[in-house]
Amino acid sequence: MQTAALRAFCHWPQSNSTAMIRQCLKCRALTLQQSSRAYGVIPPPRDSEEKEMVHRMLRVDHAGEYGANRIYAGQMAVLGRSKTGPFIQEMWDQEKKHLEKFNEILAENRVRPTALLPFWNIAGFALGASSALLGKEGAMACTVAVEESITEHYNSQIRTLMEKDPERYTELLQVIKEFRDDEMEHHDTGLAHDAENVPGYWLLKNAIQLGCKAAIYVSQRI
């Protein structure tokens, strides 16, 4: 389905022939590759501003997935053997896949990872573990808060890319949309497992979301 959509883009009548040739080559390249390959996800940047913008987006996305990974690791460390363990494990596995994909994209495009990774390592694990110590509802509330932040963040990135040039960033948009949908699913899973029953839900949720916003802001720049 992905390849058919891409072929449709290939035959889209475009006034700019260079973009069409590039798209067609990318289509051919993508259909020949495995779907897990990151080849061709980012178009070669036209100038340094675009490169800066795309690299910034990838850097913060990579940091976000890395942090989410560590949060779930923290939650599993506490609740791994309880009955919510399997649900958290499932969400964690999906985050691992996301992180793998971003690792590929970063390596492919020579993007510098954020220098704060060790900090997100510790902070994420601490957040996951401490929210899980509040019980299953606490862990779910943390999940809800974090996934909501990440979803909002991905949505704003999608908006930015769509505003700039949806055809140029087709593959990247696809990746971000797919990940955004996964995160929304996690958010709904969290709500379904009594996230709102934790005492101080509103406070906890907003505190975590504030932290996420700060993390996103900082990771874009450092």
Place this chain on the structure above:
Amino acid sequence: MAALLRGLRAGRALRGLSSVVAAPTATNPQCGSLRRGFHCAGLRLQDESKSDKPPSSTSSSTTYHEHYQARSAEQDTAASASDPAADQSTNPNTSYQDQSGEQDEEYETEEQLQARILTAALEFVLLHGWSMEAIAAGAESLGLSSASTGMFEKGSGDLVLHFIAQCNAQLTEILAEQHNQVQLGQAEPKKTADFIRDAVETRLRMYIPYIETWPQAMSLLMLPHNIPDSLKHLSTLMDDIWYYAGDRSTDMNWYTKRAALTGIYNTTELVMIQDSSPDYQDTWAFLDNRIQDVVNMATTAKQVQSTGEAVVQGLMGAAVTLKNLTGLNQRR
């Protein structure tokens, strides 16, 4: 009709001239226009090169490589367009790029002119040192007035930075060529330590013709207004070397590797400028030792980590045993 086109071009040139005169000290617009110029020439080349190139292999390094080669092809064209005055149609009046980003290939941009002057000035460095006199001599050798040194706001720092950028570009070309050979199976991939050693040696050898005056150049790079650019060149150099050495890390290793290589490179450069052994053998021996140090440190770090993990596991085992013995581990 031709007269109308000429008039339009003159109008565009005047507009470009006025915009550049209005902002003489801003370097970013110049850089932007340079890239747009390269980009336009490059787009045409990319079309030709990409339309007959087959889709590339599955290697992750090939993607960046294709882009690099397309870009280097366009730079070659641009460089040949601004070749020394010998074969170029003499056009001493530089006209500036118009705002739309289209570049007429007969006209030279200011950046290209500066690059030409600085390249010519390198011939005079051994005579005049890294100074404005060298740049003035370079300008005169191209048939331009020595007053064109006024174009260079950073003075002799511009000359050093230009030379460094040139060396970095040469090194990247060499590394890309080696990479190609390995991809095509015509050469064996080198071990990382050997690769790094060869890359740093190749790069430092480019200083040998200017080694007498290199201390002056290094001190020029330390001047506050030159530091941002020299750091940028250094960091791109380190990134390029590690990329072609095969580093694809996306965690703190990215930083530690580049920091280690920067240390190795800078200290080796310092050793080189006061080395008097034949063919700088002492320098290369020093380089070998430093690389070996880093390799040893990495091995030691790994050993420490695995020892630490073993110790932690031992402690956990002891804790569980204690809990079992004292009966705290029973679940009811």
